[in-house]
Structures are given as C-alpha cells and as structure tokens.
Amino acid sequence: MNLPQMFGENVFNDQVQKETLPNEVYKALRATIESGKRLDVSIAGTVASAMKKWAVSKGATHYTHWFQPLTGLTAEKHDSFIEPEGDKVIMRLTGKSLTVGEADASSFPSGGSRVTYMARGYTAWDPTSPAFVKEGTLYIPTVFVSYTGETLDKKSPLLRSMNAIDKHAKRILALFGRQCKKVSTTVGPEQEYFLVDEEEFMRRKDLRLCGRTLFGAHVSRGQELEDHYFGMLKPRIVDFMHDLDEELWSYGILSKTKHNEVAPAQHEMAPVFCTANVAVDTNMLTMEIMKKVAQKHHLACLLHEKPFEGINGSGKHNNWSMSTDDGFNLLNPGDRPEENTLFQLVLAAVIKAVDDYQGILRASVASAGNDHRLGANEAPPAIISVYLGDQLGALVDSIVKGVDYVPVKVEKGSIGVPESPIFPKDATDRNRTSPFAFTGNKFEFRMVGSQANVSDANIVLNTIVADAFACFADELEEAKDKEKAARKIIARELKAHYRIIFNEDGYGPDWEHEAARRGLLNAKTTADAVPVCFEEKNIEVFVRQGVYTRAEAIARADIQLENYCKIINIEALTMLEMVKRDIIPAVSDFVANLCTNVAAKQSVCEELPCSGEKEIITTLAGLNDKACSLTGKLEGELKNINLANVGVASQAMAHSVIPLMDQIRECVDKMETLTSSEYWPYPTYFDLLYSVNN
Numbered sequence: 001m002n003l004p005q006m007f008g009e010n011v012f013n014d015q016v017q018k019e020t021l022p023n024e025v026y027k028a029l030r031a032t033i034e035s036g037k038r039l040d041v042s043i044a045g046t047v048a049s050a051m052k053k054w055a056v057s058k059g060a061t062h063y064t065h066w067f068q069p070l071t072g073l074t075a076e077k078h079d080s081f082i083e084p085e086g087d088k089v090i091m092r093l094t095g096k097s098l099t100v101g102e103a104d105a106s107s108f109p110s111g112g113s114r115v116t117y118m119a120r121g122y123t124a125w126d127p128t129s130p131a132f133v134k135e136g137t138l139y140i141p142t143v144f145v146s147y148t149g150e151t152l153d154k155k156s157p158l159l160r161s162m163n164a165i166d167k168h169a170k171r172i173l174a175l176f177g178r179q180c181k182k183v184s185t186t187v188g189p190e191q192e193y194f195l196v197d198e199e200e201f202m203r204r205k206d207l208r209l210c211g212r213t214l215f216g217a218h219v220s221r222g223q224e225l226e227d228h229y230f231g232m233l234k235p236r237i238v239d240f241m242h243d244l245d246e247e248l249w250s251y252g253i254l255s256k257t258k259h260n261e262v263a264p265a266q267h268e269m270a271p272v273f274c275t276a277n278v279a280v281d282t283n284m285l286t287m288e289i290m291k292k293v294a295q296k297h298h299l300a301c302l303l304h305e306k307p308f309e310g311i312n313g314s315g316k317h318n319n320w321s322m323s324t325d326d327g328f329n330l331l332n333p334g335d336r337p338e339e340n341t342l343f344q345l346v347l348a349a350v351i352k353a354v355d356d357y358q359g360i361l362r363a364s365v366a367s368a369g370n371d372h373r374l375g376a377n378e379a380p381p382a383i384i385s386v387y388l389g390d391q392l393g394a395l396v397d398s399i400v401k402g403v404d405y406v407p408v409k410v411e412k413g414s415i416g417v418p419e420s421p422i423f424p425k426d427a428t429d430r431n432r433t434s435p436f437a438f439t440g441n442k443f444e445f446r447m448v449g450s451q452a453n454v455s456d457a458n459i460v461l462n463t464i465v466a467d468a469f470a471c472f473a474d475e476l477e478e479a480k481d482k483e484k485a486a487r488k489i490i491a492r493e494l495k496a497h498y499r500i501i502f503n504e505d506g507y508g509p510d511w512e513h514e515a516a517r518r519g520l521l522n523a524k525t526t527a528d529a530v531p532v533c534f535e536e537k538n539i540e541v542f543v544r545q546g547v548y549t550r551a552e553a554i555a556r557a558d559i560q561l562e563n564y565c566k567i568i569n570i571e572a573l574t575m576l577e578m579v580k581r582d583i584i585p586a587v588s589d590f591v592a593n594l595c596t597n598v599a600a601k602q603s604v605c606e607e608l609p610c611s612g613e614k615e616i617i618t619t620l621a622g623l624n625d626k627a628c629s630l631t632g633k634l635e636g637e638l639k640n641i642n643l644a645n646v647g648v649a650s651q652a653m654a655h656s657v658i659p660l661m662d663q664i665r666e667c668v669d670k671m672e673t674l675t676s677s678e679y680w681p682y683p684t685y686f687d688l689l690y691s692v693n694n
C-alpha cells in the first residue's frame, strides 16, 4: 500500500479540484472555502461537471445530497446521473443539482418549527466540506433548511456559529494589530467504541434495539486490573484497526492514534484535528465506517455511551481551538503567557463563556445514553468546570489575587512536550476527571457522548465564546489605551468567573458539595438539563449571534427532549419484552427443573440433602415473582405517559420509568447469577466482553 498515494483517493479535495477545474473557477471555489467568500453561483455548473466526471472515473453512478437532520444521524437520498438522450443515456450533474436539492421535511423532526406549508425542505451544497465517493455514489455535503429558511439540521447552525467566531475573533485580533482573512474553529474528536463478537451481539435483543445492555450481571474480571488501557491489541482487533485506518485514509480522514481503552473490549481512534465543520462530517463518516468495517470482521461496533454497566462507558473528547488562516492558534499561550495579553483575553473569554452558559453547554451533551456516564460515578461528572493545570492555574490565581506571577517550576526531564515547555500536558488521572480541560493549546471538552453528533457541543461553544469576544471587543474598541483596558477586562472577568475553575479531583461527593456551594449547576439527567434552554438569557445568546432564531432555539430543545423520551420508551419496551418472553420463562423452567430434581432425590431417600436446591428455588421463585410484578408496574407507568407533552413526559421518564427499570434490572441480574447457564437465554457479560479471544 502506498499510503500517501491512497490517502484521500475517494475525496474531491484541493488537489483534485486544482487538476480538474479551470483556474479561475478553482480560485473562486477556494476563496469560498478558505476565506468564507460567498459562492459565485455561476461557477456551479463547471464544478458540477468536473465533480461528476471525477466521480464517474471512481465508479460512481449516483449522487446524493448528504445531510445531518435532527435525528442525530445522517440522511441521504440517491439519484442516478443518468439522463435520457434519444435511445441512450448520458451521465450528467448540473449546477442546480449540485447546489440545491429537495427533501420532504415533514418526515424529519422539526420540533414544531414546521407547519404543513413548510413541508418542503431544501438541501444546499456546503462547499467548505469536500464531496467524496462511497460505494458507487458521489456524496455532496449539504445543509438542510425549510422552505421558509428555518434550519432543520445540525450543520447550518454550526456554520453560523463558526461565522460568529470568525466575526468577533477578528475584532479582537485587530485590536492587537493582527489582521487575517478568517478565523476558524478547529476540532479533533477522539472516538471511543467497543467491539464484541457479532454472533454474541446478534443474540442480545437489547444491544440490537437499544445499543446497550439492559441486563447483565457483573463479570468477575472487569477493569480493576487496569491492564486493558494501552494494552496489547489482539490479532483480530489489529486486523480490524488496520482495515479501519485504510478505509478512513481513503476518505481523507486523518486517523492518527489507536489504542485499547480502560474497559475490556473498549478502544479509541483519534484523528488529527481540522476545521470544525469538516471534523463533524468526517466524524459522522468515521462512525459509519467503524460499523461497516466491524461487520466485515464479524464484529459489532458499539458506539453507545454505556453499553455495559459496571465498566467505563464511551465518550468523545472534543478538542477545540480557534486558528487564523495563516496558522495562528488563539489558544497558544506562547513562551511567556504572563506577558501575552491577547492569550489571556482569549482565555478569559472562554472562561466567562463557560461559566455564564454552563447550562446550555451541559444541555448540548445531554442524551439518554450520556446520562449513564455524566453524573453516574464516572468521569467526567455532570457539573461543568474548567481545568487549567498547575502552570496556567498559577497565572490565573496571580491575576485574580493581584500578586506577582511566580511560574511553577517544570522539572527538567519531566513530561514537558517540546513545543510547549511551559505547559507540559498533564497526563495524570486527576486531569481526566475534568469535563473541560486546557491541554496545552486547546480545550478538551470531555462530556460529549460517543455516539453524539459533535455539532451540538461545538455550536454552543462557538456561540458563547463569540458572544464573550463581542462583549470584550465592544468595550475595547472604545478604549484609548487598549493594552491597559484589556488587562482590566482580564482581571475583572477572571475574578467574576473564578468559581468555574477547578483544578482538583472531579470524582466523588466532595466536589458535588463544593460545586453546590459555588452555585454551579449539576443536572444529572437530560430531563433536568435541557429545560435551561428555554430560559430567556440562553435563547438570546443564540439569537444575538445569529445562530438560531427564537423559534429554532425552542424547537431544538423540544426535539432533544422528545428524542430522550422516545429512546427511554424503546428501552423500556425492549426490557419488558425480554423479561416477559425470555427471562421469566427461563427462570421458571430452571426452577421447575430443580423442583423435579429435589422430588426425585427425595423419592429415592428422604434423607438426601437438598437444602441448597431448596434455597435457590425459594430465592429464584421470589425474584421471578418480583420481576413479574415490576414489569406490570412499568407497563402501567408507560401507559400513563403522554409523549405529546415532552416536558412532563421527560420528567416521568427520568424519575419514574428509569428507577423502575433499575429495579427490574437489579432483580434480573440477581437471577442471572443463580440460574444455570444452560437455561439463561442471553449471552452474559463474560460472553460479550471476552468474546474476542485472539
């Protein structure tokens, strides 16, 4: 394999554009991509025909507008290139077909922003993310909007939020005498996942329908030996990762790092970062490709946040920063951060934004799946806080306290990385518990769920930081002595938002008490986290930055709650089906079998000991009865829920349905440990987690 040659071979990237487009068209297209200049529609026809010719040479017969509706997944509708000409057909892609498409908006969630006359939705080409050929189809990344212009997807608000950063970051840079064409947000999402044997997976209804196990007694060997993290890869996993890398590379995805994660059967892939919207597209594609490549290896790739209870779940560390078109990273502290006013101002803006809007930042990562991680004795907690590390923490402390900054000594030969000797990356575990950590020249937002579309988190991050920039720029543009005014703002804002900084261990109840004392939010469930999105202040920031209209902001929060209710509903129904049809009958059969054995023993000789069997019979019969009555209760609870009212329904899901499901699970897991494996209807945690043995 010639890696440099095959890298990006399925992508209509810069190089291909240069080779296939007339020079002036190429330049116009690059101007749109690189500096955000509005696309000149007159070039669309030429781009379309070059794109088609290239795609056909790669074996494509169809094209699709590829978009990201609010379902959280991607959507595509394939059209062939053919057009009749006499008795024959020709292959054609017109400028219009490239730039606009129609999709029935009424079949996608719109949270009420749609009324019937808006049922028509449009997809519009996003030239800033490259098109690619996959399985005989040309994929054209697009945004999805309604007839009246409401956004119906996750991509268009992301692009709008990136524009907001661009606009206000440039104002800040200009104040410091730095000119540039464009400021982009950069994102590198580290993707965690589990791999289990496909055969075992297929035998678990819960994994197939819900993506996670609803039952499963803990296995005797979990992650306590801490031997899986960075451990040696099994040959079958090596083969999978090898194929995955090749696939990803062919789509121009910069898959860089791969390793085993903390839990058994858990792994991670980290790409090299890129512009936020491209990172979102490629992450969606990565998740799809992971599943597909897994199938090829007779594995199932689990992207759920918590496939197994009792061991770590999966997240997606969202590494985030901002950088100019000439490569200047706004979060680079440089050699002397104590003298770097621009860096301090940017840092103060991020800290202010995260504190002021911790509610919507928390809500941006809330989902039924992620509720099992956040706030459930697993890092990171549900409380938003900012970790700065020792060095930067000391600098901020000195500014807040108005004392001289004494740099924290970095010992020679320590873990310092060459490019940032002052801020060695903190590789300690304590750092890993922080939900929002400064890591050298970027922030790492660790609350994002493993199956989430990373747009959600980045839309909020971009919007709130842009808003803080705007606020600082308004003030500084009026000031005579910019440097002095900037230092004043930095000290004032760091003081005002000092409570959000937390450099200690984020595990455990101590931090919960301390966070409550500081007045930080701690919403443990989606039902409790999302309602802040309806608060005036939180709607206004989106409106002010041109990211959502009021109606869009409300519709999105509604959809999020609706989605949450639907998922819990499916999980509850799956649970009922499994318990009633498989587990209760299996336990009953096993108990009957034990009874027969006891009767047989006693018919031979009444003195034969059988108190062990009798004890198991009594316990299991009792638990099976309990399972029966609990399922009845759960059914009753579900019947009472009106899914049309998502506010009330989500509360019932979080605080009545889930606790009942927990009780059922507890009961079933106990039965599992007492029931003969011959009778147990499903693969156990042992079967699943240790299914890949070589």
Ligand code: ADP
Binding pocket: 186, 187, 188, 189, 190, 270, 271, 272, 273, 274, 319, 320, 321, 322, 329, 425, 439, 441, 442
């Ligand atoms: P780790 O978190 O395991 O220490 P790194 O810090 O090297 O690993 O990188 C983690 C991720 O952060 C990678 O995906 C990397 O590309 C990304 N990253 C690095 N710099 C930036 C940046 N300026 N903006 C966004 N993401 C970045």
Ligand code: MG
Binding pocket: 190, 317, 444
């Ligand atoms: Mg990381």
